[in-house]
Amino acid sequence: MLSLTGLMTEKDGFSALVMGNHALARAMAEAGTRVITSYPGSPTPEIAEALGAVPEKQRGYYFEFAVNEKVALEIAAGAALNGHPAAVFFKSVGLNVAADSLIQLSMMELPGGMVVILGDDPGANSSQNEQDNRHFARMAYMPVFEPATPAEIYVMYKEAAALALARRAPVFLRLTTHVCHARGAVNFGALQAAAPDWSPRFDVKNGPYVPITAAVFPLKQRALEKLDAWAQYGERSALNSFYEAAPAGARRGAIASGLPALCLLEAVRAAGAPVDVLKLGLTYPLPAKLVADFLASHEKVYILEELDRVMETEIKALAFDRGLGCRLHVRQGHAELMGEMTVARAHAALGAVWPELFPAQEIKARPAPAARLPQMCPGCGHRSAFHAIKKALPPGAITVGDIGCHSLGFLPPYNMGTVLFSMGHSVSTAAGLALNNGSRKVAAFVGDSTFFHAGLPGLINAAARDSDITLVLLDNGTTAMTGHQPRPGNGELGERINIPELLKNLGVKFLRECDAYEQEKLSAHLKEAMDHKGFAVVIARHPCMLKFMRDRRRANPGLKPQQVAVDQAKCARHYACAAEFACPSFSRHADGSVTVNAELCIGDGSCMQTCPAQAIERKKDGV
Secondary structure (H helix, E strand, O other): OOOHHHHHHOOOOEEEEEEHHHHHHHHHHHHOOOEEEEOOOOOOHHHHHHHOOOOHHHOOOEEEEOOOHHHHHHHHHHHHHOOOOEEEEEEOOHHHHHHHHHHHHOOOOOOOOEEEEEEEOOOOOOOOOOOOOHHHHHHHOOOEEOOOOHHHHHHHHHHHHHHHHHHOOEEEEEEEHHHHHOEEEEEEOOOOOOOOOOOOOOOHHHOOOOOOHHHHHHHHHHHHHHHHHHHHHHHHOOOOEEEOOOOOOOOEEEEEEHHHHHHHHHHHHHHOOOOEEEEEOEEEOOOHHHHHHHHHOOOEEEEOOOOOOHHHHHHHHHHHHOOOOOEEEOOOOHHHHOOOOOHHHHHHHHHHHOOOOOOOOOOOOOOOOOOOOOOOOOOOHHHHHHHHHHHHOOOOOEEEOOOOHHHHHHOOOOOOOOOOOOOOOHHHHHHHHHOOOOOOOEEEEEEHHHHHHHHHHHHHHHHHHOOOOEEEEEEOOOEOOOOOEOOOOOOOOOOOOOHHHHHHHOOOOEEEEEEOOOHHHHHHHHHHHHHOOOOEEEEEEOOOHHHHHHHHHHHOOOOOOOOEEEOOOOOOOOOHHHHHHOOOOEEEOOOOOEEEOOOOOOOOOOOHHHOOOOOEEEOOOOO
């Protein structure tokens, strides 16, 4: 099996079975992309995993994790302005953070070209919503490529990067979760032999680059003209495919793109249905003539897509404007605007309008799996912090969460962070909840990575106005939720930023800190902060134990942690360990006893202080 380093450094062409994200990383290297930036977020982190597998001295590209998506996009845009082919990638909601600058890109001449890679998330597998970023393309006048397989990701990225360079423009490559994580065979090409040319090419003559009022309309005119050129390209692009299945006279068809197109094709072929399929690879701007010709040659056409009615709306408008008599069928009901497309869903959608071709499928009844709540890892410092904080909160306190591993704190038994909007919102939202609120205390939570990402503006505002809230900063030393990517402040990206010193310099007057495992101390700090009138910050610090244990095991392959066990003679069956602290290592049995699962326990011992009977003890073996 080819290693990631081998995938990224093999100089000659080869074939391999790879994940979509890894195919994309290889395409970047082959395309000569010089600057690649990101902020980590599922479903895209494996792109960085592959890029980082190449030793820095061997890379033909510069790669960095920026502090947030806006910064990542702007670094890539600056490189493109300087003539270097650039790319940026992040998850769906990351585009909200980057939107301010993104909207301007299509109006600018980017001599290096730029590909903006989106990891949209139908089904909200790892996101707080199902945001459909095809809408952003319409606002930003940027073309959209939508691959469906790892092989298409590879081909479309190289095509998009080459066209972006030639047209001095930004381009969207829109992926979705299952396209990112699918595996497929890809035929790769050779890496470029020439050394990267890093000479700067920025020239104000390529501008204007300052969109003041007088320049806005000429710039917008240029963006619209470029969009027209993209539409002409789309009419003849080989990325759009036609699959003929209907005999002459049947005249039924369907239109789709990305993963829904694969589901549609499989449903049609499995049913042996006489339905032609038009699969679009460049979905915006819509290749109007190609689509209109397809509509004109069919009496009935189904439009299948995931999430919002984006393609459906545009094709309906096209049919109306051109006076086409084709009967268009679309998804019905709100439920069809949610979740990922599957072959079964595609079959059911087509069967709703053509039951004679797609008869209802028998659904085998299966017992529902047992409910399983998401869990923080064994030994997680956030669990210890929430256990301590819950004891210290006054009755009726309002708790505001943020994005990160600690988001899971809103689940039982902790019930911490019962409001959540977006990354970095917690301090500002908490400040709003505290206004003229003399009866209920307000506490906010933020992780260290999110603190740097988007938490600072709200924190500065709260410090300046001395908002009457308590902020608990949960510092685990990494960007844990998405795979332990580096974050500012811990020295991995350069200069170490001392968070307490930074907070003091920002005007925070009440500041306490301790290890999250020091539960009594943390409870005391929280009570003191709640009694303080004004803005108070408590730092609860403990390394991410998943990363900590992985690093220790790499350094000491024979490491055997000194786990804990429940002394059954001492156990009074209070169940604080299983029901209140709720470490998944504890198992409660039908006879009422509690034991420790040796497969899960990492030996951190943070649970020992939670037992009223002191029945949790260290085993004799291990270190």
